[in-house]
Amino acid sequence: MKFLGKYGLWLAVLLVLGACTTQGPGVEQDHWRSGDYRLSLGEQGLDIAYRGERFATIDSFEFNFVHGTITELVPQPGAADGQAYLRITLEGEDGYIEDFPEQLRVRVTQDNGRFRFEASHPGFHHIGINLVDRDEHYFGLLEKLYPDNRKSPDLRGETVEVDVYHQGERDYAENYASAFSAFYLSSAGYGSFFDTFAKGEYRFAQEGITHIYHQTDELDWYLIHGPDGQHIHQRYYEVIGAPKSVPLWALGPVVWRDYNTGKEEILSDLEHFSELRIPLTATFVDRPYSDGGHEWSKMNFSDAFANPEEWIGQINRDFGMEVMSWVGPMTFGDTDFPGLLPNHRTYIDLTDPQALVEFERRLQTLQYDAGIRGHKMDRADENFPMTALWHDPVPESETRNTYVYLYSKVIDQFLRGAHGDNQFNFARAAYHRTQPFLSAVWGGDVRPNWQGMAGNLANAMRVGFMGFPVWGSDTGGYLGDGRIDEKLYARWLQWGAWNGMFEVKLDGIGGQGEDRVPWRYSERLQAVFRAVAEQRMAMIPYSYSLANTSASNGVLMKPMAYVYPRDENTYDLWDQYLFGGAFLVAPMLTPEDQRQVYLPEGHWYDFYDLNRAFKGEQTLSVTAEFERIPVFVRGNSLYVTGDIYRGSDRRWRGPLEEGRLTIHALPGKPGQKTAFTYVDAFEGDREKRMTLIRSGEEVEFQTPKMVVPTKVRLRLERAPRQVWLNGARTEPLYDAEQKMLLLLLPENQAVELRVEL
Template sequence: MIPHPTLYAFAGCRVFLAATAAFVSALAAVAETQLENAGAALDFEDSDIVVSKAGDPILRLISIRFDYHDPISMRLVSRDESSLILEALYPSAVEFNNDPNDQTPRPATIEIREVPGGFRIHSSPTWADQCTLVLQDLGDHFFGLSEPLQPDNQKSPDLRGSSIRVEVASEGQSIVENYASAMSSFYLSSFGYGAFFDTFARGRYDLAVNGANRIHHDTGELDWYLFFGDDGVEVHRHYFALIGDPKPLPLWGLGPVAWRDQNDGGSKEILGDISRMSDLRIPLTSWFVDRPYSDGHHAWSEMNFSKSFAHPKKWIQTIREDFGLEFMTWTSTAMFGSERFPKHLAGAFTYLDLSHPETVEQFQSELAKKQYAHGVKGHKMDRADEVFPLYEHWHDRSIGPAERRNRYVYLFTKVHHEALQEAWGDDQVNFARAGIHRAQPYLSALWGGDPRSNWQGLQSNIANGIRCSFMGFPVWGTDVGGYLGEGFIDEELYIRWLQAGSVNGLFEIKLDGAGGDGEDRMPWRYGKRLQSAFRTVCEERMSMLPYLYSISHNARETGAVMQPMAYRHLDDPRTYAIWDQFYFGPNILVAPVLEKAVKRSVYFPAGTWIDFDDPSQRLLIDTPQRIEVDAPLGKLPRWIKANSILVTGDVYQGNAKRWQDRREPRLTIKAFPGIEGESCLFEYIDPFDENAKKRITLERSENKVRVTAPSIACPVTVEIYDPAENGKPVAFSLEGPIDVSWELR
């Protein structure tokens, strides 16, 4: 008997309905375990936590270990629109409680929640002391974590295949580095995400080692953030939204700052140095004095100005009023044997216990009375990373040895910032060699430790700075000329170090050898060539203050001042190992010469690149490539990409008041048009209009270029660089709102 066609249709309908039901059920299961945020999807899949972008997995977390144990099981227990709650069971604690009959699994609740820009994974089982994340190696590359050149002194910032310790400790570093000490539990992946383990507990990161990535911290609390973006700027934007905006610098903190390691001649020597620099017409904006300048242990512990620096209010006032410079001092919370504060930590340096409120209050009070009252407006902050005692009891007993080194550095920064803020508001600067995540809102800048005064020291220190940018410290600076070794250095090395330092966020110039060895490197000890190069570099830095001021205040949005190549080009593997060139802010590509040479190889991304010194010279790069460029001794290789705005000007005199007539600030907006249809903007921070944000836009439509901006609180010149004009700008002098158009030829 042949079945009726209707029966076939009915049977097929049943099969179809069953398949549809299974499909709908599968979709529901996915929906129950998936979160979507910031262009990424997170799914709980077969006990793994998988994160994807555009359908491709970028992270697979295969185990969350507490006390080194994998979970026995993990299941989804609830979810809402923005979170998943998982329950995990771990092996019993029989090895710890000595009860062989206790086989009760230990539970842990794991919450995964959407946060701005990404996800937070959190768990805090009361029984745990250690946390390890195990991720499958998916082939990505990693950047950040450590300013020291871990491992093996490698200059490349690419940490794939590396094991990295995350704990601020200068002891045991290689001889090349000498106290480059900043650390962070933040790393950036080439797959377009940043990971931040929010703890001060020491950590170890094994990245692409034996087929996996392992993230370990000596804490029982898991507090791990994932942020997503197409480049480091976007990822850091979300990161800063969590930890707070980085601390901006005043104009004077961004200009050239100079100092000696030791001032045996006291205040007279400082005034003499500033006077002779001014006689050479080398512009500066600030000066600082390093230790020793005080009384007490290690010529510091009294925190005052000693006899050779007597009457500080008078000579600091001279520095400010007669020379136009601000003045800073060396500080530390190490007292080197003195125990005159309420609570010290035992050890060779007798550090202050910064968890003890009365000790902090006295330290801040003495800074105010002994320094700020005389006009000191900032500090070079030293130590906190050296010979640090781990096992002395802190006033705050909740802070155990595993987190003391890192937390101390955070407190060290915060305590100084609070004291300066109380005295000067935002008109102050603090920079430290020791750094840790979450210190960014309280720290103006990092300085890169004590590099050796040779080519290797210069190279390694710039590599240190590149790593700090990946870690999320926007402003970093080298000791120009180096710290350890000779005072008087080779002229070519000196010039190249000045050039490289001038494109750091912090530009500080060391004018003698370590410990005042009698060999200084004051420019008057050299010939006219060095003096001219010194002057030119400092003049150019002064002209960049409007640009630097804006990106310092906009660091949450614009990212680091020194932007590594991979930071901007995560999708280009050829950038991952580059440490010797970078973007100086968003608009300038720089390639300082870091060896004895007059040529160097530069990696150019695709685009049109305009020579900074000679805009008539343009490179049209169709595909990213390396090109050897000329770099004679007087030239710092720099390029501006087409479709960019560069804001420069004469906005701060400093000691130039000694040889320049009093002049009102002037701003120059330099516009470099792109191709038809391209546009860009630069958010200018106006220091003469209560730091108002003013959007400057550049647009090209067909052959017309238009530059617009609101009123700026000083006279403005707009320069449009038309390629047909052979590098000569078309200039417009304006006041009031800006709206300039130009027909390209």
């Protein structure tokens, strides 16, 4: 918190507008230039433009609901890196603060297109910002399907409350879709981020104004310019911190039951999966598995799960899998725990040092020492008391959001102390600034039917706009009595394999009804399960690279408007998305085998048959057989697949002795180029940037050295005239039927491949 003046005095919001340009800072009053950016006072307010194109206009500010007009922009030509002040004239007073100021001086900062507006005052408790609506479209803020269970992510015209709350009201179909953030993206080319845990309200494009409000005494607001969601999020992560790294094992198929009868059932399930040759990399034990309140509060393993170091060790050793457990920040009435919130003695006070010591002690000695490697984090959003008295006091307006943040931070701290980076935690409740401490978000307690799957996909798109990089559905749905329709199961599995996190639920809620394990379904369903699990394993090099470069490359499941913000056809799209930069995924969300798919600009290929090419900017009617869903590969893209991690598949394939990689390169049109950053787990997670350039009748591909056998599959419409590898002419295989150039790369050498067409 910054204190910028005494009670009743002018406020200052410092505006630092980047490095000084060669021509020096502008000096005209009410006008400022910094590199490619220009700020100026116009008829509608403070205009912000990039290379002459205005992308935002700030109409006014509000302090304690008193309207403040921007009356002057005053550059500071003598200041380092350039400074300016906004002078705000307040149009009245609030009736509470004696000597309510008539004017405020406002300071702001700009760094690489990221504008920061700051102000604080002990007498102010309500801050508002008004922006002029530019016929733009707005995305972000909440995971819930708002309003009226609407799936479109576009919030234009809506009023949205930003405050973590549980279970959705009657208008929301998916219970506990509980990710929130004071961040939104605009199709005009900017992101808005109010850096506060205080609850807020946003009114989009109403009477020509977009209104941002938070119940706080401090203005700390960022307006972040960028061409698309990825670049805006890159600048956003520089503020809140880079997203948490994700281990290899967490990116393979993960299975679990809502109710396990004991360790024997867990081991039996894994044995059955092995018999079906369906590879897995992790499992987790959901509540109940402990003693105490709600069969959890002691945080131990009860008699049914006795000797956890033995059966967890067996899973590690015999199946090559890691084990996680369910955790909650509450004791469900068990008061035998220090540091419970004193007037609500069920939640743990995460600001109380004694509570944190005991919380970590129990998890370390009872779980981590036995081999638990991560957590499913539950319940932080459920009936949380706003009026609780914390050890370190928190304003009532900030309690829900702050608690969710602290829960992620504390659990990450515990796991990191035990396992370093080799750990994973995922939660259904998230708020901004949890990204550095939370490996993934899961989409809440979804219905086990077609509507539930569709709604959960819409949830995922909203989470992507907010900047939570890794998201996953409870594949198959959470609610209900277990067994679901076979076709629904197949379609959900096929979509789940293209989630950021792929986890599959094997039973009904509380263990009710018939199990959902694949051996209780047909061989056809088992074949689908096996195929998607094998595909997921093969994609680990790609998904691992995406997850661990999200600070620069954005979220894994990219909404269409996130990538194509100027394409009006994308604004309402919720039922398709890009996975990384290479794939367009279109899940099947009804029992029908046909659906519409919109291909944006560029050119595209059928993932299953690269000979099938499509022009962009068109809508296709596609048919999907039972065995697969529509997936397209973007022209001018790179992706990597391979065999770099083995979980339970080591039981029939043997342990991994040497990894193998395949680089898939699909050149663009003349003049286009692309890049992909591969994170090499065999070289200490070194980032290796690959590039692909098409210039006229020539294609160039470059990559740093690879330390495992690697081949390149380069799609070319015709056989090349000549191919040069590291300056020497070579004769690689060209498959005319597949239109594919195949080349084995030399090991431990950087590669420069040049192809003359």
